[in-house]
Amino acid sequence: MKVLVAYMSQTGNTQKVAEAIHGEISEDKEIKTLDAVEGLDAYDFAFIGFPLIAFGPAEPAKKFLEAHSAGKRIALFITHAAPEESEEVKGWLKTSREAASKADIVSMFDCQGELAQPVIDMLLGSDDPNMRAFGELGPSTKGQPDETRLEAARTFARETMEMVKA
Numbered sequence: 752m753k754v755l756v757a758y759m760s761q762t763g764n765t766q767k768v769a770e771a772i773h774g775e776i777s778e779d780k781e782i783k784t785l786d787a788v789e790g791l792d793a794y795d796f797a798f799i800g801f802p803l804i805a806f807g808p809a810e811p812a813k814k815f816l817e818a819h820s821a822g823k824r825i826a827l828f829i830t831h832a833a834p835e836e837s838e839e840v841k842g843w844l845k846t847s848r849e850a851a852s853k854a855d856i857v858s859m860f861d862c863q864g865e866l867a868q869p870v871i872d873m874l875l876g877s878d879d880p881n882m883r884a885f886g887e888l889g890p891s892t893k894g895q896p897d898e899t900r901l902e903a904a905r906t907f908a909r910e911t912m913e914m915v916k917a
């Protein structure tokens with residue numbers, strides 16, 4: 752079995768989760784940034800990770816899923832600045848899942864990721880009040896994903912691989 756961990760990450764948060772997941776896979780495996788992946792045909796299973804950007808999946812990830820995930824067995828992992836339990840996050844995760852609506856999504860993981868300072872500054876300077884509200888979340892996101900969240904990502908990886916192999 753050949754497993755791919757593919758991710759996009761602008762400020763390193765999703766990359767940390769990708770590396771935690773990759774570390775738990777005992778099968779033949781590769782880890783790549785999404786822009787280096789031409790398709791999923793060479794793999795039996797793929798974990799695909801990206802951040803939420805502007806209230807939905809990051810556009811390159813959305814495009815990748817729409818173009819390449821039909822008929823594939825995949826798992827999604829997603830980071831975002833809003834707290835995990837917020838209602839908005841549930842809606843944005845649903846939109847993310849819909850981008851891969853023709854895939855067999857075995858499992859999904861999401862966790863909070865720190866808003867990098869240049870991003871906070873950019874969001875606080877935006878004309879869009881929703882973007883400014885995100886900028887204000889900044890301090891509450893510091894240090895995420897922390898070790899507890901990375902451990903949850905490792906558990907997600909192990910449980911997903913058990914489901915895939917069953």
Ligand SMILES: Cc1cc2nc3c(=O)[nH]c(=O)nc-3n(C[C@H](O)[C@H](O)[C@H](O)COP(=O)(O)O)c2cc1C
Nearest residue numbers: 760761762763764765802805806830831832833864
């Ligand atoms: C332009 C921009 C828009 C963002 N929009 C959202 C959003 O709508 N909801 C959210 O929860 N987080 C949002 N974020 C925060 C990122 O999803 C979060 O910091 C994520 O962990 C970044 O992952 P990365 O470090 O892998 O790039 C946004 C970040 C940027 C830069």
